[in-house]
Amino acid sequence: MTEKTTLLTRRQILASGVALAGTIPFLPITRAAAAPEPRTAKLRLTAGTRTLDVNGKPARVFSLIGPNGKPGIRLSPGERFHVDLVNRAGISTIIHWHGQLPPWTQDGFPWPQTPPIPAGDTHSYDYAPIAGTFWMHSHQGMQEQSLMTAPLIVHSAEDMRADRQEVVLVLHDFSFRTPDELLAGLTKSNGSQSPMPKSDMGNSMNMGSGSMGAMSMGSGMVKDLNDIDYEAFLANDRTLADPEVIRAEPGGRVRLRLINAASATQFWIDLGTLTGTVVAADGFPVQPVRGTRLPLAIAQRLDVLIDLPGNGAYPIFAQVEGKRLRTGIVLAAPGAPVSRLAAVAGENAPPVDLSLERRLEAVTPLATRAPDVTHRMILAGAMAPYAWSLNGEYWPNVTPLMIDTGQRVAIEMLNHTMMAHPMHLHGHAFQVVAINGAPLAGAVRDTVLVPPMGSVTIAFDADNPGRWAFHCHNLYHMMTGMMTEVRYPAII
Numbered sequence: 127m128t129e130k131t132t133l134l135t136r137r138q139i140l141a142s143g144v145a146l147a148g149t150i151p152f153l154p155i156t157r158a159a160a161a162p163e164p165r166t167a168k169l170r171l172t173a174g175t176r177t178l179d180v181n182g183k184p185a186r187v188f189s190l191i192g193p194n195g196k197p198g199i200r201l202s203p204g205e206r207f208h209v210d211l212v213n214r215a216g217i218s219t220i221i222h223w224h225g226q227l228p229p230w231t232q233d234g235f236p237w238p239q240t241p242p243i244p245a246g247d248t249h250s251y252d253y254a255p256i257a258g259t260f261w262m263h264s265h266q267g268m269q270e271q272s273l274m275t276a277p278l279i280v281h282s283a284e285d286m287r288a289d290r291q292e293v294v295l296v297l298h299d300f301s302f303r304t305p306d307e308l309l310a311g312l313t314k315s316n317g318s319q320s321p322m323p324k325s326d327m328g329n330s331m332n333m334g335s336g337s338m339g340a341m342s343m344g345s346g347m348v349k350d351l352n353d354i355d356y357e358a359f360l361a362n363d364r365t366l367a368d369p370e371v372i373r374a375e376p377g378g379r380v381r382l383r384l385i386n387a388a389s390a391t392q393f394w395i396d397l398g399t400l401t402g403t404v405v406a407a408d409g410f411p412v413q414p415v416r417g418t419r420l421p422l423a424i425a426q427r428l429d430v431l432i433d434l435p436g437n438g439a440y441p442i443f444a445q446v447e448g449k450r451l452r453t454g455i456v457l458a459a460p461g462a463p464v465s466r467l468a469a470v471a472g473e474n475a476p477p478v479d480l481s482l483e484r485r486l487e488a489v490t491p492l493a494t495r496a497p498d499v500t501h502r503m504i505l506a507g508a509m510a511p512y513a514w515s516l517n518g519e520y521w522p523n524v525t526p527l528m529i530d531t532g533q534r535v536a537i538e539m540l541n542h543t544m545m546a547h548p549m550h551l552h553g554h555a556f557q558v559v560a561i562n563g564a565p566l567a568g569a570v571r572d573t574v575l576v577p578p579m580g581s582v583t584i585a586f587d588a589d590n591p592g593r594w595a596f597h598c599h600n601l602y603h604m605m606t607g608m609m610t611e612v613r614y615p616a617i618i
């Protein structure tokens with residue numbers, strides 16, 4: 127709670143009328159810099175189960191509870207990720223620290239060398255984390271679909287100086303059906319019997335109607351959206367029927383940490399009457415970009431600075447692409463009345479796109495260098511039969527992409543499908559260097575959306591030897607094949 131202390135200290139100084147100029151401008155900074163004393167004790171993270179209330183009905187889901195009894199882990203500047211993961215979930219599990227860059231044996235992927243943790247066992251992790259907004263989720267079976275996810279927030283020294291109230295917003299898609307039922311519905315060949323409204327749609331040009339979740343692209347092409355009709359969309363585990371209300375100070379300055387932890391849903395963040403400033407993508411700082419409606423693909427994060435303009439209540443919505451459905455939270459001044467919010471927006475949201483990606487620019491880009499090796503990857507697949515592939519291969523029957531330590535590696539991803547694919551590389555932060563063939567000095571991040579029939583090129587330095595998963599983060603695409611391995615030599 128160092129941050130809170132620092133924050134209050136500065137606010138108290140401000141409230142007392144003492145000018146923060148002249149002799150003491152850096153008082154809070156000095157305190158913040160001196161305050162974090164790296165803990166040597168291990169933190170305890172417990173994988174378990176819990177019961178959520180979703181629109182009045184109980185739902186049994188997984189949980190990841192940190193040392194303070196809240197979901198996930200928050201680290202102070204300089205603190206190591208020194209964690210005992212205790213498996214009380216009643217089933218073997220393994221947790222991936224999404225976007226972090228640990229040695230590969232601590233990445234939380236079920237390689238033969240790093241098997242899942244049996245029920246009842248404890249496994250220890252110890253690595254130097256990178257600062258920013260990250261998250262954690264199971265990489266075992268379909269546990270992530272059952273909400274085995276949580277925030278992983280690593281504070282920087284700059285965070286502690288900034289005097290901003292931190293608000294974490296985690297998004298989920300939710301169904302009372304099990305992930306197995308949902309997957310079976312998608313892969314069932316007889317679409318007319320399927321509970322999935324899109325299973326008969328395929329990769330075709332003929333539009334369905336009603337809740338089909340497809341959208342005209344204006345040129346006669348039809349883009350597929352939303353494989354699954356979810357029953358609820360959660361913001362910090364709650365729907366808009368009973369949203370979380372976070373009390374901000376009047377004129378409050380907020381750092382909103384957005385995490386799309388959904389299984390198969392992409393959102394538009396809608397700040398309503400507010401304007402935010404995007405300052406980080408997937409945890410990595412970007413040059414500031416102002417905006418009110420921000421696309422957030424599956425597994426991505428955005429840090430958005432918001433200065434509340436008054437003493438009112440300000441909803442932060444997340445609207446499902448291609449639909450009117452939305453979820454959200456409310457930022458409200460103390461005592462400000464909060465009116466009931468409609469869970470349905472006035473019109474369908476457009477498909478999540480690269481409009482923001484094109485504007486993002488890393489604060490710390492890769493050093494200028496030509497790639498030593500360029501891998502080309504074809505993203506293929508369709509709704510019927512429901513199966514998705516990379517370079518024609520279906521996980522786990524894949525040929526690893528071989529890279530070598532010291533190389534600058536480029537991967538050109540060509541999407542030959544009518545769906546967008548949020549592609550995530552483990553163990554490396556990459557820079558987005560081209561969109562549809564047009565060069566870009568874009569964001570450094572860990573997950574990028576490759577739009578239907580579009581292409582995105584990423585580049586990174588091969589500096590973390592190991593076996594690394596590279597996959598679509600739409601979990602039903604991943605489960606039906608859209609995953610491969612990036613591997614260094616001499617790692618078996």
Ligand SMILES: [Cu+2]
Pocket residue numbers: 514546547548598599600603604608
């Ligand atoms: Cu995909």
